[in-house]
Amino acid sequence: MAFDATLETTPDAAIITLSGELDASAAPKFRTAIEQAAESSPTRLVLMMQNLDYMASAGLRALVFAKQKMGSGVELYVIGAQEAVAETIELTGFQHSVTMQSEYQPV
């Protein structure tokens, strides 16, 4: 399925909703969305992943990019990641750098 990333901003959070397959060809689109999100200087970056079916290494690299781009003061939320995607994040240790939730609940 084709990848899509849509950005929505609220007063304190930037929410990117991801769908399809996040592979190398899709990653630039995701990075663009992250860069746009950074412009609104949110305190939280929320990634809605319920409809993301697959994430390749390029996707993980984009998550790392998001973390670095937003800075340490911005909480990164990964919401509703499907099992395979969540596993990829955990196997590579990135779950320590983000808050993983099944439903978005700001801490």
Added chain:
Amino acid sequence: MTATDPGVGRIDFYPTHQHAGYKMRAGKPFPFGATLVPNGVNFSIYSSTATACTLVIFDKGALTPRAEIPFPPEFKLGDVYSMIVFDLDPETLEYGYRMDGPWQPEAGLRFDESKILMDPYARVIGGRDVWGVVPNWDNPFQHRSRLAFDDFDWEGDVPLQIPTEDLIVYETHVRGFTKDPSSGVHFPGTFAGLREKIPYLKQLGVNCIELMPIYEFDEFEHAHVDPDTGAVTHHNYWGYSTVGFFAPKAGYAATGALGMQVDELKTLVKELHRAGIEVVLDVVFNHTAEGDHRGPSISLRGLDNKTYYMLTPEGYYFNFSGTGNTLNCNHPVVRNMVLDCLRYWAAEYHIDGFRFDLASILGRASDGTPLSNPPLLEALAHDPILAKCKLIAEAWDAGGLYQVGSFPAYNRWAEWNGKFRDVTRRFLKGDEGTVAELATRLAGSPDMYSGRGPTASINFITAHDGFTLADMVSYNDKHNEANGENNGDGANDNNSWNGGVEGPTDDPEILALRGRQIRNAAVMLLTAQGVPMLMAGDELGRTQHGNNNTYCHDTPLNWIDWSLTEKNADLLRFFSHLLHFRHAHPVLRNRWHHSGYDYVGSGLPDLSWHGQQAWRPDWSPSSRTLAFMLDGKHARGGSEPDQTIYVAFNTSWDTQGFELPPLPGGERWHVFANTSMPSPEDICAPGEEWLLEEQAYVLLGPRSSVILVGKPTYLA
């Protein structure tokens, strides 16, 4: 646009050349390998004898190249071809090289332009992404160089720098540790699976894990394939045959299929460090997977054969490794590659140390002559980046060089002490004439390491090469038929003893004897000065059914059976208490050899030897008893308070009484371990030692050992 904008501000971000739609400019010769630079990838490759070089670019997994870009002559500096290619996607890129040059084997030149060669500096290697998936042998490029990223978040992790004398090393195999379904982990046989077992390692008490080779190797090298079923029966399971020195084995990562083995391995290292466990890599620089002249041209052979390999005057391969070729380690270019590699692993993966397989080869000159002052070993010893890394030599090679005790150490290298293994085994089975040497080994081998201290001695009784501890007490002879070499492979000098029956038995007396012998070995290993190393699974009584050379079996023969944690819980408990006892007692972990004198005025010498009579060890050839006492007031040269410890061994078939040396200051002897007792009386938790009723002597049953601790009675 501003001057700080990395995309446009500098002239060197622009291409100067074009080829078939690709934009390039002259690259940077250093560093070797493929490196991400702004807008592109810098490729740098060395060959002293090639006449031309072509970069070959693939999309991930594709059978045919996407492009071939010859290096323009002006892109070569010295013997290095370097080029920046712009607008490549590092996520999907695989690359290799074609080298042109003469095919003159007798002159050491084996160029073949039809071959696509892997970059020896490749940080990630594709082609064996998932362990055991049979590769497409028609693929012209089996091991494919890829790029790695340096964006891992270490979260403040730094190598632990545990003092060497405080280490307890645990040798294991990434796959074998959790591959068996009994491991219960989510991703068996992987770095992630090993990560799930960190609580077990902590509970056991090890603080250093030594991983058998994890550099990319080919499990299908020399694989036996059944022509009818296609099933692979013999793998290169151990991995002592490197394909690429800079790349972690993809097949050891649950994320190898996604190409994320780098992140997964770094995560393992980070979490081991968090648990207080160091990571030492078993590295193989003595030879490569290219084998002899009949082997494949994977990389070095086709790039610059006579630089990288030791060659005979006729152009054939010297074989000091027993595996076909020998890396030409003291050639300056190869020396730099080894140094670059280790620096990379120390810096990029936070690795704490390295164990060098057949390290004596690293001290040989290009013609094979052992060097008295080998530049590679000296360079490693004094390298600024490796300054805090442990360097451990397997101080021999297959060419007959045996350097245990004489390895060129530069006051820096430690050694696998093969003599410790041999004499402890011989004493255990009751051989005569072993007591005097045993004492020297238990004291940290001052005969060999007087200037270097006991930390130069990595003490072990078992390792991947040879019997497991349980098999050492269950077999007189090796049983390697499953290896398919008519039992001709593997060592014959095992110094093992089966206790009366070869192999499995139901005889309770023999089983009890074997249980004691395993425990006696553990007591020797963990009360000796020096650094103890255990083989994974020995604490569980793991068997390889008498096979002492299981290099080729990707089967339960090599996999840890985790049900043994229940079945042999008593043995695991014994080991765990013993390991924690060692951590609790600095007197067991001196940095320097003992003097035999009382230099702190405690009334006892730092180390003293005893026998059935206190202060009177029996050094005669027929002696099968030995005891020693370590005075707690002398722990670490008198700098750390500790209790006094007395350890006695009786390897005769009779019960023997040992007269105990009296303790000064009203302290009394307490029993920590007694291997002649059934579990759980064979050992207690450290600190819970019970008072010995009779303080003047202790009885040791047949083939048993005791550990006593001196402490004031009110502490009991």
